[in-house]
Amino acid sequence: MSTAARPASFDRTHTDDLIAYLSASPSPFHAVASAAERLEKAGFRRVAETDAWDAAAGGRYVIRGGALIAWYVPEGVGPETPFRVVGTHTDSPNLRVKPIPDTGTAGWRQVAVEIYGGVPLNTWLDRDLGISGRLALRDGRAVLVQIDEPLLRVPQLAIHLDRQVNEGLKLDKQRHLTPIWGIGEVTEGSLIEYVAEKAGVAAADIVGWDLMTHDVQPPSYLGKDRELLAGPRLDNLLSVHAATAALAAVAGAELPYIPVLAAFDHEETGSESDTGAQGPLLGNVLDRSVYARGGTPEDRARALAGTVCLSSDMGHAVHPNYSERHEPGHHPMPNGGPILKVNVNNRYATDAVGRAVFAAACEKAGVPWQTFVSNNAMPCGTTIGPITAARLGITTVDCGIAALSMHSARELCGADDPYLLASAIKAFLEG
Structure with a gap:
């Protein structure tokens, strides 16, 4: 563990921007759009996967659905130049709208939802929920929609009707998680008509959707000294934001590596998709980058042999009310700096070589770190x-920051840690 001291005072500009990013990114599609906007301001340009790519220096990014791959080609690098990759994910556990959404019972109008990822179900009870995601239109366009109004709510059963609730809450995913959004007769198509109106499109033009719920309570600082940050989707948009900021910061510098941001979708459900880490998207981008610079398969092999990936995802802080559930010799704390995540059964990819790379990055950045x-x-x-x-x-090391309430509708971390993580990632990308 690093002995570096955390600065006594902190500029919260980075965390303020993270709060804005979280608020603008209720879905993976919004997360990549918001990250792309930040990269555009740093001089990156979007390229299409269907176009030929050139060898010119500069920043580029591709978007596919809820995934974004961005990279910066420094001046004078060869086709065999290794990459420095920061891997993150854009998705978070939530409730997602089913293909036939309009339902209800006993005089209530409800919305049919499916559970996405590992959700602590009780954290979605009695919260005011909005809807966000994308709409697929008949003309082939995809339109993003974000409704931050308190539209839906999953009401908990009153204690008078469940006297044993404090002995153990049992929720049935099919019966007990269906949100209400009104009273009256269920009308087929009413939800999509409402969403279409909010998106400024005709309901008849919508042929498909990827819609999900989100807590409309905004992220906020917490505590007497505002030393904590509470908010939704910290897992793992905090890492996406930190990596985006770090990549934008190193763009334009003379670098020995090609820095890359890989923000995948569907990590919470196993990563098996065309936009997930198990898909070919990142590999294809790295290959095409090598070949665009005149490389051969031999150059590609050399580039990957020297490549290192920093997988950045949220980790667990020691919980004060359940400390016995943590490893007694390893108690990460908020604002203690990034955490190195280790598991000898390869649930995390960190080994001794990766540990050395991570430690060097933190040392270069002057930030403390934990295990x-x-x-x-x-x-x-x-x-x-x-x-x-x-x-x-490729050599890969797992890191993140310490947090409580992971996968809940609202999570908690240290307010200084986002900046400390971004600083470490920047140092890693610089090599």
Whole structure:
């Protein structure tokens, strides 16, 4: 663990911008659009996967659905130049709208939803929810929609009708998580008509949708000294934001590597999709970057052999009310700096070589860092790290920041950690 001291006072500009990013990114599609907007301001330009790519220096990015790959080609690099990749994901557990959404019972109008990812179901009860996502139109366009109004709510059963609720809440995913949004007769097509109106399109032109719910309560600082940050989708938009800021900051510099941001979708459901880490998107972008610079398969092999990936995802802070569930020798704390995530069963990809790369980046950035290891009796989750390492055969290290309430509708972390993580990522990309 690093002994570097955390600065006594902090400029919260980075965290303020993170709050704005979280508010503008209720869905993966909005997350990549918001990140792309920041990259555009830094001089990056969007390229289409269907176009030929050139060898010119500069920043580029591609968007496919809820995934974004961005990279910066420094002046004078060869086709065999290795990459420095920061891997993140744009999706978060939530409730997603079913293909036939209009439903109801007992005089209530409701919206049919499906559970996405590993959701602590009780955290979605009694919250004011909006709807966001994308609409697919008949002419082939995809339109983003974001309704931040308190539109839906999943009401909890009153304690008078469930006297044993405090002995253990049992929620049925099919019966108990259906939000209400009105009273009266259920009318087919009414939800999509409402969403279409908000999106400024005709309901008859909508042929498909990827819609999801989000808590409309905005992110905010928390505590007497505002030293904590509470908000939705910290897992893992905090890492996407940090990596975007770091990539924009190194663009234009003379670098020994080609810095890359890989923000994947569908990590929370296993990454098996064309926009997930198990898909070919990142590999295709890296290959095409090599070949656009006149490279050969030999150059590609050399480039990947020298490539390192920093998989950045949220980790667990020690919970004060459940400290016995954590590994007793490893208690990461908020505002203690980024955490190195280690698991010898390869649920995380970190090994000794990756640890050295991570430690060097934190040392260069002048930020402290911590280590996370799961309690042996509590199997840990996983990340895109092992997937990326296995798919591309590249050295990969897993990191993140310490947080509470992971996967809840609203999560909690240190307010200084987002900047500390971004600083470490910037140092990593600089090599």
